[in-house]
Amino acid sequence: MEPSEGKGSTEGVQKPTPASATRPEPVEVSKEETVAEKPAKTAEVKTEKAQPTPRPKRKPSDIDVEKKVENTKEDMPVVEKITVGHVHLSGCTGCLVSFADNYEGLFKILDDYADLVYALTLVDVRHIPEMDVALVEGSVCLQDKSSVEEIKEAREKAKIVVALGGCAAYGNITRFCRGGQWNQPQMESYVPINELIDVDLYIPGCAPTPQQIRNVCIMAYLLLKGTDEQKELAGAYLKPLMDLAQRGDEACGCDLMYDVINQGLCMGCGSCAAACPVRAVSMEYGKPNIDRDLCIKCGACYAQCPRSFFNFDVMNEFEGISELIKGVME
Amino acid sequence: MVLGNYKSVVAARSTDNEILKGAQDGGIVTQLFAYALEEGIIDGAIVAGPSDEPWKPEPVIATSKAELLAARGTRYTLSPNISLLKEATRSYGLDRIGIVGTPCQMQAVRKAQLYPIGMRDVPDKIALAIGIFCMENFPYQGLEAMVEDHCNVKLESVKKLDIGKGKFWAYTERGAVAQIPLKVTHKYEQPGCHVCLDYVSNLADVSTGSVGAPDGWSTVFVRTNAGEDAWSKAIGAGCFETKPIEEVKPGLDLVKKLATDKITKNQKTLEARATFGVGKGLRNPYI
Ligand SMILES: Cc1cc2nc3c(=O)[nH]c(=O)nc-3n(C[C@H](O)[C@H](O)[C@H](O)COP(=O)(O)OP(=O)(O)OC[C@H]3O[C@@H](n4cnc5c(N)ncnc54)[C@H](O)[C@@H]3O)c2cc1C
Ligand code: SF4
Ligand code: SF4
Ligand code: SF4
Numbered sequence: 001m002e003p004s005e006g007k008g009s010t011e012g013v014q015k016p017t018p019a020s021a022t023r024p025e026p027v028e029v030s031k032e033e034t035v036a037e038k039p040a041k042t043a044e045v046k047t048e049k050a051q052p053t054p055r056p057k058r059k060p061s062d063i064d065v066e067k068k069v070e071n072t073k074e075d076m077p078v079v080e081k082i083t084v085g086h087v088h089l090s091g092c093t094g095c096l097v098s099f100a101d102n103y104e105g106l107f108k109i110l111d112d113y114a115d116l117v118y119a120l121t122l123v124d125v126r127h128i129p130e131m132d133v134a135l136v137e138g139s140v141c142l143q144d145k146s147s148v149e150e151i152k153e154a155r156e157k158a159k160i161v162v163a164l165g166g167c168a169a170y171g172n173i174t175r176f177c178r179g180g181q182w183n184q185p186q187m188e189s190y191v192p193i194n195e196l197i198d199v200d201l202y203i204p205g206c207a208p209t210p211q212q213i214r215n216v217c218i219m220a221y222l223l224l225k226g227t228d229e230q231k232e233l234a235g236a237y238l239k240p241l242m243d244l245a246q247r248g249d250e251a252c253g254c255d256l257m258y259d260v261i262n263q264g265l266c267m268g269c270g271s272c273a274a275a276c277p278v279r280a281v282s283m284e285y286g287k288p289n290i291d292r293d294l295c296i297k298c299g300a301c302y303a304q305c306p307r308s309f310f311n312f313d314v315m316n317e318f319e320g321i322s323e324l325i326k327g328v329m330e
Numbered sequence: 331m332v333l334g335n336y337k338s339v340v341a342a343r344s345t346d347n348e349i350l351k352g353a354q355d356g357g358i359v360t361q362l363f364a365y366a367l368e369e370g371i372i373d374g375a376i377v378a379g380p381s382d383e384p385w386k387p388e389p390v391i392a393t394s395k396a397e398l399l400a401a402r403g404t405r406y407t408l409s410p411n412i413s414l415l416k417e418a419t420r421s422y423g424l425d426r427i428g429i430v431g432t433p434c435q436m437q438a439v440r441k442a443q444l445y446p447i448g449m450r451d452v453p454d455k456i457a458l459a460i461g462i463f464c465m466e467n468f469p470y471q472g473l474e475a476m477v478e479d480h481c482n483v484k485l486e487s488v489k490k491l492d493i494g495k496g497k498f499w500a501y502t503e504r505g506a507v508a509q510i511p512l513k514v515t516h517k518y519e520q521p522g523c524h525v526c527l528d529y530v531s532n533l534a535d536v537s538t539g540s541v542g543a544p545d546g547w548s549t550v551f552v553r554t555n556a557g558e559d560a561w562s563k564a565i566g567a568g569c570f571e572t573k574p575i576e577e578v579k580p581g582l583d584l585v586k587k588l589a590t591d592k593i594t595k596n597q598k599t600l601e602a603r604a605t606f607g608v609g610k611g612l613r614n615p616y617i
Contacts, residue, residue, distance in 0.1 A: 098450075209450040240445070263613045264603075267467070267522035269431070269438040270389065270410025274417065275448025285386075285470050286408025286520075300448030306438045307522065307615045316335075318440040318533060319554050322453070 082132040082224050084217065085118030086164075087154045089147050090174050090190055091138025094207040095165035096121060099135070101210040105329050109214065113221040113328070133220050134158035135213075139167045139174040140196055142189040148196065155197040160220060163199050163245065164213070166206040166298030168192060170251035173206070173296045192249035202244040204251065204299030206277050216241065218328055233314075233321070240309040244299075251299030253280050253290035255308075261287065265307040275304035332589040334532025336551040337558055339582065341543040342572040352402040354492070355540040356548030358570075359430050359460050360402050362536065364395045365564045366428055372457045375428030376418060377401035378409035384485040385477075386470050389414045391422050404462075406491055407473045408520070412438045419451050426457035432464040433528035433537075440533045458560050461531020463539025463549075463585075465493070465592055472518030480515075481508035494540065524599045525615070529589035536561055542585040544578055549585060 086096055096119070100106055110116055114133075118125050128134075134154045140147050155161055166172030171192045179188025193199055203212055216238070223234035253276070260266045268286035275281075280294035281301055288301070302308050314321070343356030349364065350357045363375040379390030379401045387409035392398045411431045418424045429439060439459050442449040468476065477485050481500045490501040497509045531537035535557030542549035550572075552561045564570060575582050603612040 203447070205447050207450075209446045209448070211446045211450070211453045215444070215446075237444070259613065264521040265525060265613065265615055267432075267434045267520060267526065268408035268410050269435045270413025271415075271438045271442065273410065273413040274415045274442075277448065283410040283413050286410055287469075303447040304442070304445070304449065306434065306441050307525075310437060310441065310615050312527075312616060314444065315437065315440050315533065318444055321444060326454075 080225060081113055081115050082221050083117045083130070084114040084133045084135060084220075085116070085128065085131040085154075085158065086120075086122070087118070087128065087134050087136045087150060088120050089136065089138030089151060089168065089193070090141050090144075091165060091167045093121065093137070095135075095137040095168075095213075098165075098207040098210050099213045102214050105210070105214055108329050109217050114217055128153045128157050130157050132158070132224055133160045133162060133217075135162050135164040136168045136193055136199075137164045139171050139190040139192055141187050142191060143184075143187045151193050151196055159224075160200045161193075161197065162201045162203060162216065163193055164203050165208045166204055166251070166296070166300070169194070169199075169202045169204050169245075170249055170297050170299045172251075172298050175297050194245065194249040199245045201238060201241045202299070202303075203241065204244065204303045205275075206296060206298035206300065214329070215325060218325060233317075236311065236314050237321070240311055243309065244303060251297050251302065253288075253292065253295040253301055255299075255302035256281070256288045256290060256305065259302065260305055260307050267307065269306060271304045271306060272301035275300040332593055333530055333551070333582075333586060334528075334537075334553065336553045338552045339575050340550055340572045341547050341575055341578040342550045342570045343547045345568060345571055349399065349402070350546075352399065354402070354404040354490075356538070356543065356546065356550075356570075357402070358536075358538040358548045358550055359462065360398050361569050362458070362460060362560065362564055363392070363398050363428050363430070365567060365569045366458050366560055367393070367395065367398070369563065369567075370426075371560050371563075372426045372428035373424040374418065374422060375430065375458075376411045376414045377430050378405055378411065383470075385473060385488065385491065391418050391424070393422070403490065404492070406493070407468050407470045411435055412442070415439070415442055415452055416449055419455055425455055427452075427455050428458045428460070429456070430460045430462065431531075432467065433461055433531040433533070434464075434522075434526055436461040436531045436533040436537075437528065458556060459533075459535045461534025461537035463530050463537065463541055464526075465529065465588070466519045466523040466526075468515070468518050469520055472520075476510065476515050476518055480510045483508050524596055525603070526596055527593050527616070529592045530585065539585075541588055542575065542578070542580060542582055547573075547578070549575065549582075 116123055117129050117131050136154060140151050163169035167174050169192055171190060174190035177188055177190050179185055203216055219234040219237045222230040256272050266287060270283050272288045273281040273283050278294050278296055280291045281288045342358060344350050344361035346361060349360045353360055366372040374391045374393040376389055377392050378387035381388035385405055387405040389409055389411045391414055392401060411429060412435055418427050436459055439456060443453040443456060446453045474485060476498060477483055477488060477500050483500045483502055487502045488500050489503045492499040496512055498512060498515050500508045535554045537551045538548045540548060552558050600614055606612045
């Protein structure tokens, strides 16, 4: 659709497709004194005219950030936290839920290691701020102007951009969209964020696991704020996930054939079958067999395969690293 | 270091005759899991169970000693034990998983813990990972050819398969013994084994194999805190008799030699892969 120039009535129509149905409305911050509030729910899309409401002079984001600093807990370690944001594009919020599924671990991360400075679902900040790490969930809809703007802005504002989950990294199920859905039938082109911006790190999977997100958060913290030794470990840990971001933005169970079996590398462990969220991989005589109709293109199987990457420098330290992760989460 | 990190190494065998009867070597794997199950160190163990084809293993989650016993012995073909790792925490609801596997499968377990990309809730639930030594493995049809075509024995009638003393052995139910030199079996090896850089399951909690120990005994490396905890309790409970590795023949030197041979050979394969084509190479998973 043609994005409307005005901030008034048509603004509300420009809203999410089913693929991004749970995505909260991004509210554009405008310099104008009065701006139409977008209807909060898609149900209200048919409203003839949104009610113009007076805006406060200060952006809500400014207020919120200040408040956060005041609220910093006293028993927090003296070290600085990193700032993390969750950028929600065309995804189902499953990635964010997965992050939250660290339960008390999430609070630990937010108390001691990371300030959540942006997350439309959880934080009352309406405009992408500067941040250390942007966790981007969902693919970009090319017909949704605000999504395109948002991903570009995330790249400008974040030191590290992480494609969180299959949709951001590989398109995942949004790859199958052909448009025609209500209430935005013209929205039909969904691309992994890598097609529009440079991405630093991939966390594949649908949904990505709470533990993998936790590990990346901890390692990102150590990389930015740790001792020299911790920086080195974190760098080594994150490298294969950074390499995945360079490898490309198309994923399929077929990768097990192209990049493992066809390369003479498969040893029949079955990690791929365990990793697949839709049971598209079964083991037949010790080798993966892919039901290609079932595959949703999340990239978990290949990334989990010990023969996609296996960094001995990190793996040999598995006991120490597992204890370190356990320790920082306590 | 070709033998990996370890806290101690001994020669050992189970004190349970029922376990020893069908075990491959000293019954270390079955005995240690049976003890761990009884003591609640694990809730269940992923092992290579029987299937409806002879000598073709099917990964199973054993939650009883009977199921562990049914999975005794080495099957020289692929048993994708890792395929059940996530399932064990879900359908089976295990909080403390035991798992046995080859060195590459121990690598898979550790990758699942450190990079749980598709392994939700698995990392904190690995209680006891027992690794076995492994020089190579074979696709099922390769094993079939080795046993039926080369040894001239029907797979159905085989009681035990073994690799030792430079030969591949097939023992039948009726007492016949067939053997072929390993150079005949090489061509049936799984290609993925030729880039494998681990012989003695360096990443396991406890790892074990026949090499180094006398017939009917096993060499056992205790590697991690979890491994040491389970092993020392099992020793305390009288599950195993042990001998210092220095006092047995052929001893650790042979283990070291075979590990070095394997790693050196496969390092060369990796190097050759790097220049396999003309100005093009094959992928190296380790860089
Ligand atoms: C393919 C292969 C190659 C091996 N190569 C060597 C070698 O070169 N040198 C050496 O010393 N030892 C080797 N072993 C290990 C050895 O054969 C014994 O498995 C080991 O000593 C354990 O014997 P045990 O009596 O303690 O175990 P048991 O009590 O007999 O239990 C064996 C356990 O291993 C599991 N198992 C059997 N087959 C497989 C399989 N294919 N994949 C995963 N798990 C399996 C069983 O389910 C069982 O739980 C190899 C094993 C395999 C599977
Ligand atoms: S995960 Fe294991 S079985 Fe699957 S492709 Fe990789 S090596 Fe083969
Ligand atoms: S086969 Fe399964 S794990 Fe692999 S990309 Fe497809 S859906 Fe994802
Ligand atoms: S040789 Fe290595 S890759 Fe092959 S089965 Fe044994 S441990 Fe796995």
